[in-house]
Amino acid sequence: MSVLNSVYRSLFRRTSAFTLTIVVGAVLFERAFDQGADALFEHLNQGKLWKHIKHQYEQKDE
Template structure:
């Protein structure tokens, strides 16, 4: 009961803090989802993406 009361007094009691916590949480969740979905995509498609095979087709300026 004390934990829920401390959460209420900290986040929900004032509207501007509650809205800020919601927006902050949504922003953080969006960034986390983007990062982890990109990592998963790169893991599942390793060796088939342009960044992995570019060296086969593009010559550097040194050559």
């Protein structure tokens, strides 16, 4: 119960701290979700994306 009480006192008691907690949480969640979705997309499309096959189509200048 002490942990919940200290979390409440530090993050949720004042409106300004509550708002800051929500904004920071949203930004961190967005970053983590975006990176996770990009990693999943690249894993599922391995070998199909341009960066994986461009060496087959590029001409070397000699």
